[in-house]
Structures are given as C-alpha cells and as structure tokens.
Amino acid sequence: MIVVGLGVRQNVTADEIEAIIQAALEEQKFTLGQLDLIAAIDRDDIAKAMSEAASKMMKPMTLISIARLKAEAKRCQTHSAASMKQVGVPSVAEAAALAALGEDGLLISPRIKHPTVTAALAIEIVTENPFEGLTG
Numbered sequence: 001m002i003v004v005g006l007g008v009r010q011n012v013t014a015d016e017i018e019a020i021i022q023a024a025l026e027e028q029k030f031t032l033g034q035l036d037l038i039a040a041i042d043r044d045d046i047a048k049a050m051s052e053a054a055s056k057m058m059k060p061m062t063l064i065s066i067a068r069l070k071a072e073a074k075r076c077q078t079h080s081a082a083s084m085k086q087v088g089v090p091s092v093a094e095a096a097a098l099a100a101l102g103e104d105g106l107l108i109s110p111r112i113k114h115p116t117v118t119a120a121l122a123i124e125i126v127t128e129n130p131f132e133g134l135t136g
Helices: 014-027 044-057 066-071 081-086 092-104
Strands: 002-008 037-041 061-064 105-114 117-124
Touching (some): 002 014, 002 044, 014 044, 014 105, 014 117, 044 061, 092 117
Parallel strands (some): 002 037
Antiparallel strands (some): 002 117
C-alpha cells in the first residue's frame, strides 16, 4: 500500500494538492494508479479542498487526528518549526503518511514543499510470510 501524507495550509486549493501529490509520486517513480490513499490532518478549514482533490484524483482520503500525528512524531525525518509550533509534530505530511499505515508504515520520501502544502510518501511493509501454513 502506498500513502501520501499532506501538510496543508488554510488557503490551499485542490489544484495545489493535486500538483504536489503528482510531484511526490513522480519523484519516487510511482504513478497515480499506484497510490492507495491520501492522508492529512483532520481540520475543518482544509476539508473542502482535500475532498475536492481526492475526488478529482479518484482516491480515498483519511483525516488523521492530532493525537495520532503526535504518536508518529519520533518517526518523522524532517523538522518544520512552523509545524512544531502549530501542531506539535516535526512534519505533518510525514506523520500523516505514517499514521495512516500504523506500525507497518515506512517513510520512503521525506516531505517535499510547496508554499501552501507539503507531501510525503510512505509504504506498508508486509511482514507476514505468504507461505505460512502451506504444506507441500
């Protein structure tokens, strides 16, 4: 599973969200078709732009509580003073991507920046043995 986490300012547009998601995917040689989920902080002031972007891209989205973002703070790779001041996490984008996947999430692309939005990519690491229980 591939998740893009977003850190979003109040005045962001759906087009800006879509553009940074595309940029993050292209940077890691992924396509939009490979993206499974868009994750962002749960805030009313960005919900409309987030919903519009997710709908345009035909991707599901999840909104992450500040408490869940803070639980992922130690796994963030970059540090934003603004993010720390406003939310209490080093990178909202990275924390959102990791929180959406839980403990099996691995950050593969630290946040990339745009004036009104940041994005980070995480993947789910599968730790199960697909052959467990099979006899041959």
